[in-house]
Amino acid sequence: xxxxxxxxxxxxxxxxxxxxxxxxxxxxxxxxxxxxxxxxxxxxxxxxxxxxxxxxxxxxxxxxxxxxxxxxxxxxxxxxxxxxxxxxxxxxxxxxxxxxxxxxxxxxxxxxxxxxxxxxxxxxxxxxxxxxxxxxxxxxxxxxxxxxxxxxxxxxxxxxxxxxxxxxxxxxxxxxxxxxxxxxxxxxxxxxxxxxxxxxxxxxxxxxxxx
Amino acid sequence: xxxxxxxxxxxxxxxxxxxxxxxxxxxxxxxxxxxxxxxxxxxxxxxxxxxxxxxxxxxxxxxxxxxxxxxxxxxxxxxxxxxxxxxxxxxxxxxxxxxxxxxxxxxxxxxxxxxxxxxxxxxxxxxxxxxxxxxxxxxxxxxxxxxxxxxxxxxxxxxxxxxxxxxxxxxxxxxxxxxxxxxxxxxxxxxxxxxxxxxxxxxxxxxxxxx
Amino acid sequence: xxxxxxxxxxxxxxxxxxxxxxxxxxxxxxxxxxxxxxxxxxxxxxxxxxxxxxxxxxxxxxxxxxxxxxxxxxxxxxxxxxxxxxxxxxxxxxxxxxxxxxxxxxxxxxxxxxxxxxxxxxxxxxxxxxxxxxxxxxxxxxxxxxxxxxxxxxxxxxxxxxxxxxxxxxxxxxxxxxxxxxxxxxxxxxxxxxxxxxxxxxxxxxxxxxx
Amino acid sequence: xxxxxxxxxxxxxxxxxxxxxxxxxxxxxxxxxxxxxxxxxxxxxxxxxxxxxxxxxxxxxxxxxxxxxxxxxxxxxxxxxxxxxxxxxxxxxxxxxxxxxxxxxxxxxxxxxxxxxxxxxxxxxxxxxxxxxxxxxxxxxxxxxxxxxxxxxxxxxxxxxxxxxxxxxxxxxxxxxxxxxxxxxxxxxxxxxxxxxxxxxxxxxxxxxxx
Numbered sequence: 101x102x103x104x105x106x107x108x109x110x111x112x113x114x115x116x117x118x119x120x121x122x123x124x125x126x127x128x129x130x131x132x133x134x135x136x137x138x139x140x141x142x143x144x145x146x147x148x149x150x151x152x153x154x155x156x157x158x159x160x161x162x163x164x165x166x167x168x169x170x171x172x173x174x175x176x177x178x179x180x181x182x183x184x185x186x187x188x189x190x191x192x193x194x195x196x197x198x199x200x201x202x203x204x205x206x207x208x209x210x211x212x213x214x215x216x217x218x219x220x221x222x223x224x225x226x227x228x229x230x231x232x233x234x235x236x237x238x239x240x241x242x243x244x245x246x247x248x249x250x251x252x253x254x255x256x257x258x259x260x261x262x263x264x265x266x267x268x269x270x271x272x273x274x275x276x277x278x279x280x281x282x283x284x285x286x287x288x289x290x291x292x293x294x295x296x297x298x299x300x301x302x303x304x305x306x307x308x309x310x311x
Numbered sequence: 312x313x314x315x316x317x318x319x320x321x322x323x324x325x326x327x328x329x330x331x332x333x334x335x336x337x338x339x340x341x342x343x344x345x346x347x348x349x350x351x352x353x354x355x356x357x358x359x360x361x362x363x364x365x366x367x368x369x370x371x372x373x374x375x376x377x378x379x380x381x382x383x384x385x386x387x388x389x390x391x392x393x394x395x396x397x398x399x400x401x402x403x404x405x406x407x408x409x410x411x412x413x414x415x416x417x418x419x420x421x422x423x424x425x426x427x428x429x430x431x432x433x434x435x436x437x438x439x440x441x442x443x444x445x446x447x448x449x450x451x452x453x454x455x456x457x458x459x460x461x462x463x464x465x466x467x468x469x470x471x472x473x474x475x476x477x478x479x480x481x482x483x484x485x486x487x488x489x490x491x492x493x494x495x496x497x498x499x500x501x502x503x504x505x506x507x508x509x510x511x512x513x514x515x516x517x518x519x520x521x522x
Numbered sequence: 523x524x525x526x527x528x529x530x531x532x533x534x535x536x537x538x539x540x541x542x543x544x545x546x547x548x549x550x551x552x553x554x555x556x557x558x559x560x561x562x563x564x565x566x567x568x569x570x571x572x573x574x575x576x577x578x579x580x581x582x583x584x585x586x587x588x589x590x591x592x593x594x595x596x597x598x599x600x601x602x603x604x605x606x607x608x609x610x611x612x613x614x615x616x617x618x619x620x621x622x623x624x625x626x627x628x629x630x631x632x633x634x635x636x637x638x639x640x641x642x643x644x645x646x647x648x649x650x651x652x653x654x655x656x657x658x659x660x661x662x663x664x665x666x667x668x669x670x671x672x673x674x675x676x677x678x679x680x681x682x683x684x685x686x687x688x689x690x691x692x693x694x695x696x697x698x699x700x701x702x703x704x705x706x707x708x709x710x711x712x713x714x715x716x717x718x719x720x721x722x723x724x725x726x727x728x729x730x731x732x733x
Numbered sequence: 734x735x736x737x738x739x740x741x742x743x744x745x746x747x748x749x750x751x752x753x754x755x756x757x758x759x760x761x762x763x764x765x766x767x768x769x770x771x772x773x774x775x776x777x778x779x780x781x782x783x784x785x786x787x788x789x790x791x792x793x794x795x796x797x798x799x800x801x802x803x804x805x806x807x808x809x810x811x812x813x814x815x816x817x818x819x820x821x822x823x824x825x826x827x828x829x830x831x832x833x834x835x836x837x838x839x840x841x842x843x844x845x846x847x848x849x850x851x852x853x854x855x856x857x858x859x860x861x862x863x864x865x866x867x868x869x870x871x872x873x874x875x876x877x878x879x880x881x882x883x884x885x886x887x888x889x890x891x892x893x894x895x896x897x898x899x900x901x902x903x904x905x906x907x908x909x910x911x912x913x914x915x916x917x918x919x920x921x922x923x924x925x926x927x928x929x930x931x932x933x934x935x936x937x938x939x940x941x942x943x944x
Contacts, residue, residue: 236462573926636942
């Protein structure tokens with residue numbers, strides 16, 4: 101079997117993803133954050149303010165999922181990503197989530213920017229690529245949960261927790277308007293695969309038009 | 312003469328193509344599949360569920376073209392790609408097909424997504440790049456056979472067999488709506504060349520507009 | 523902490539940026555110029571007419587910020603970039619500017635080309651990526667100062683000096699119509715990060731459309 | 734001074750360009766051809782049917798500019814590119830042309846495809862990037878000569894010779910509709926620079942739209 105990202109130590113795998121996604125334009129500047137479970141109660145997440153094209157294995161902090169997200173291990177001066185609360189919510193809600201990737205894409209901003217004010221979801225085009233999310237239906241009607249962006253990340257995380265607990269999404273992903281996608285999966289490799297599948301679907305949505 | 316993909320063992324050549332097409336966005340996640348003839352009666356095809364950016368030579372299975380596609384050689388746990396039936400149809404119909412590549416592109420989804428329900432073909436723009444398919448005509452009217460996507464791959468394969476046997480396409484390629492292109496050729500290098508030519512033509516079709 | 527561009531000698535860092543931005547299409551041909559402060563009174567800037575994909579550390583000149591931009595060090599035959607006057611203006615106006623990058627992008631030309639004649643600014647989409655410029659507001663209304671392009675670079679530089687001194691921009695960047703963006707920052711890494719953030723925002727602006 | 738493409742043996746420089754332009758999508762499949770002067774009476778040009786991503790130094794033929802383009806040196810089996818006649822015309826018309834590059838781009842096809850039937854030129858957007866062609870004017874009105882594509886390359890070459898001799902273009906480039914650009918320059922590096930400048934300008938033209 102092919103060597104996959106799952107065969108690497110998780111932080112090494114996330115570093116590789118960060119460099120690749122930076123090069124593809126999905127983690128420009130210091131945007132984006134990457135995490136993976138260390139065990140049932142902890143996950144590793146990128147420190148705040150790091151350039152994703154130059155990330156290193158020392159740039160991760162060990163954070164508790166519960167208990168307010170206590171930082172248990174960190175290099176001096178490193179603070180957890182501002183969006184750690186969203187990752188904590190994902191790991192709390194979905195026990196089989198093993199990794200979580202958040203990036204910003206031009207296509208994601210184009211698609212979410214066109215949604216009506218107050219829209220709770222983006223209807224995705226019913227294309228084959230959705231099978232990357234284990235959606236095996238004929239012409240599936242798949243909705244990507246949409247959240248409004250605010251400066252108050254804790255508020256976004258709370259809203260995500262509330263809505264996704266009630267209505268778990270058909271695909272393991274969500275979108276914050278004018279901001280970017282968050283994708284999770286049962287392994288680092290699956291999460292990577294799904295992130296790129298979602299960006300493909302968003303690109304189709306962004307550029308589709310009537311003849 | 313330049314060293315070409317034809318100078319490599321076929322599985323090594325397909326691995327190289329997989330990594331390159333993954334990087335170009337034509338084989339995101341585990342999408343896409345690649346095959347090449349081993350002999351008159353067999354071909355190698357990628358195992359199901361592999362990330363194309365990390366494919367290795369051990370990730371191919373040896374499959375019979377006839378006899379229901381019996382798998383004759385495979386690493387433990389590997390199952391043939393779900394779309395093996397389409398490759399079998401191509402090798403059955405076209406004895407000179409030596410390799411077959413199937414990928415998903417954003418442009419392919421944009422173009423096929425705009426076709427009318429029930430359309431049997433996509434008329435391609437009459438550009439020079441069609442010469443990559445040995446089409447040497449002034450302003451050629453070239454149709455890319457179009458098939459509806461369904462969950463039932465065997466049904467798509469049967470439809471391909473039926474329609475292409477009656478009407479062999481002007482270019483060695485076909486499109487499944489909202490899914491992607493399948494391209495074949497008389498060698499691995501030719502198939503690679505034609506795949507990138509077709510994607511070029513689809514990009515022009517996707518973005519063309521009246522002034 | 524991750525090794526950043528700030529850990530490299532400034533000219534080595536600028537060479538790395540030049541090669542990367544050339545590959546991304548932001549410094550095609552000999553277009554674009556890069557500078558970084560040497561000390562409070564001098565900066566290094568690229569020589570005129572260099573291909574940015576092949577820049578080397580010897581291709582920089584040491585220029586005084588004041589005193590008409592006297593060249594204090596240069597390889598034989600090297601002349602300072604034609605746009606040195608704009609860099610001098612930036613370093614004069616903003617004492618904390620440590621580096622300054624000017625490139626040309628297709629998206630920048632699309633966005634600036636659509637602005638009304640005489641427009642003094644481009645209103646940027648209120649997306650999360652603006653945080654790359656330390657803009658922490660809810661739905662911020664951010665204007666990118668816009669200048670008309672003319673053959674007389676000294677005139678553009680004078681206009682930049684006049685307008686930005688009176689109205690310092692919310693983000694450390696400006697745009698010349700049909701030409702490109704100029705971005706500065708408190709370090710080479712920050713300037714690099716902000717340049718790619720601005721290009722992301724311009725890409726969104728270029729391709730946004732009403733549903 | 735930076736090492737440039739002009740510091741390499743010409744065929745090595747052209748091989749480097751071919752691999753790079755293939756990767757950028759400007760020489761897909763076997764499309765495109767590259768040449769450079771060997772001396773006042775001869776030039777090296779790529780053999781027909783080569784994949785530009787895998788070109789090698791042995792893949793060039795030595796051709797006379799006059800006398801019907803006699804091939805003076807070639808590896809066994811190699812035939813000169815079908816578009817050799819166009820390169821011969823360029824070297825005949827412009828004694829200072831030292832290299833000539835022909836590629837196919839999606840943007841070039843989009844722009845030329847929209848021109849009216851019979852149009853003799855494409856008016857280019859008046860952007861700064863035109864300075865890459867030594868066009869130093871305020872809001873320049875620059876026309877890229879446009880030729881209709883036909884199967885008969887000799888006819889295209891004759892038409893190019895006739896029209897460009899009478900009206901030398903403002904920029905050292907021409908476009909064949911639905912086919913691609915041909916660019917020449919006084920050195921390999923200048924030709925490379927100009928090719929990427931022209932593609933930048935074509936990208937702006939392809940995607941510009943009224944607000």
